[in-house]
Amino acid sequence: xxxxxxxxxxxxxxxxxxxxxxxxxxxxxxxxxxxxxxxxxxxxxxxxxxxxxxxxxxxxxxxxxxxxxxxxxxxxxxxxxxxxxxxxxxxxxxxxxxxxxxxxxxxxxxxxxxxxxxxxxxxxxxxxxxxxxxxxxxxxxxxxxxxxxxxxxxxxxxxxxxxxxxxxxxxxxxxxxxxxxxxxxxxxxxxxxxxxxxxxxxxxxxxxxxxxxxxxxxxxx
Ligand code: SAH
Numbered sequence: 001x002x003x004x005x006x007x008x009x010x011x012x013x014x015x016x017x018x019x020x021x022x023x024x025x026x027x028x029x030x031x032x033x034x035x036x037x038x039x040x041x042x043x044x045x046x047x048x049x050x051x052x053x054x055x056x057x058x059x060x061x062x063x064x065x066x067x068x069x070x071x072x073x074x075x076x077x078x079x080x081x082x083x084x085x086x087x088x089x090x091x092x093x094x095x096x097x098x099x100x101x102x103x104x105x106x107x108x109x110x111x112x113x114x115x116x117x118x119x120x121x122x123x124x125x126x127x128x129x130x131x132x133x134x135x136x137x138x139x140x141x142x143x144x145x146x147x148x149x150x151x152x153x154x155x156x157x158x159x160x161x162x163x164x165x166x167x168x169x170x171x172x173x174x175x176x177x178x179x180x181x182x183x184x185x186x187x188x189x190x191x192x193x194x195x196x197x198x199x200x201x202x203x204x205x206x207x208x209x210x211x212x213x214x215x216x217x218x219x220x221x
Contacts, residue, residue, distance in 0.1 A: 006048065008041045015055035016042070022057055023075050030079045036105040037075055042068075044126070045096040064119045066211055068096040069157060073208055080178045080191045080205060081153050083108050088148075090170065092141030093157035093213065097123040097134070103155070104132030111148055113141045115214060141213060144170045151175060158213035159187045168192070168200060180210045 020038045028034060043054035045068055053060050059067040069077075078099075083089060085107025091100055094114035104110045112134060114120040120138040127134050137145060141156070142164045149170035156167075156179040163179060171177055171194045180187035189205040 006041075006044055006051075008044075012041060012043055012055070019055045019057065019071055023072060026057075026072055028072070028075045028079055032083075032106055033075050033078045033102075036078070036102045037071060040098070040101045040105050040130075042071065042098060044130070045098045062096045062119070063122070064116045066095050066116065066119060068098050069210075073210075074099050074102060076189070076205075076208075077155060077157070077178050078102055078106070080189070081155055081176055083153060087152040088150075089153040089155065090145060090148075090151040090167075091155045091157060092144075092167075094123050094136055095119065095157065097127050097130070097136075099155070099157055100127070100134050100136075101130050101132055104130075104134050108133075108153070110134045111137065111145055111151070113137045113139050113145065115140055142166065142215065146170060153177070154179075156180065156213065157210070159183065159210035160213045161215075163190075163192070168194065173197065180208050183212070185209065 016038050020034050043051050046054045057071050059070045062068050083106045087108045089103050089108040089110050091112040094112040100110045100112045124136045144167045150172040152172055152175050154167055154171055154177040160179050160181055161183040173194055175194050177192040179190050181190045186207045187210050189208050191203045193201040195201055
C-alpha cells in the first residue's frame, strides 16, 4: 500500500502486462526497461479518481500544469539512456516521480530535481513508500547538482531550449545524456555521449512533445 492507500491488484498487474505488450509492438526492445514498466505500479502516481487512465499509453495531468509522461516516451528515453545497476543518474523534472522509479527499479541510484515547490513536496512525500534509492531535490535543473556530480547518466524530461553547459560538465566521460531539444510544439530527442573532456557526440532520435523546461534564475539548488 502507498500513502494514498492504493492496492496493486491482479487487474492492475494485467493492465501493466498489456501496456508492456503495446510498448513492444511500438518498438521498445530493452527487456530491462520493459520489466521495469511491468513492475512499477503507474496508478500509484495518479489521484484515485483518475485510476482508469493509469495504464493507457498517454500523458496525463498531475497538477501544477504538469503531466506524467506517456509510457512510450518514458520507455523510449530510458532505453536510450542504457542504464545499468548502481549507476548514478540525474533526472531533471521529477514531476510525478514515475520516471525516477523506473530508473531506480533498474538498479540506478537516482537524483531528481523539480522546480515547482508544490509538485516537489507532493512527490517527495510519496517516494519513500516506493522503497527505491531516489533522492529528490527542489531547485533549478539548468544548474544540475554540482555537489553530487559527476553522473553516469543525465535525463531531461522537459523540453529544453538548449543544452545547459552545467549539465555537460556534470556528466562523466563516457556518460550519456538524453534530452528533448526544442522550444516550440515539437522537440527532437537527442542522445549525447561525452566522449572526452571537450568532445560530445550527438545523435537524433525522432520527434516528441514535452512541457517546457522553465528558466528560473531566482532559484538555487
Ligand atoms: N519525469 C516526470 C514528468 C516530467 S514533466 C514524471 O515521470 O512524471 C516535466 C517536469 O519538469 C515538470 O514537473 C516541471 O515542473 C519540471 N521542470 C520544468 N522546468 C524545470 C527546471 N528548470 N528544473 C527542474 N524541473 C523543471
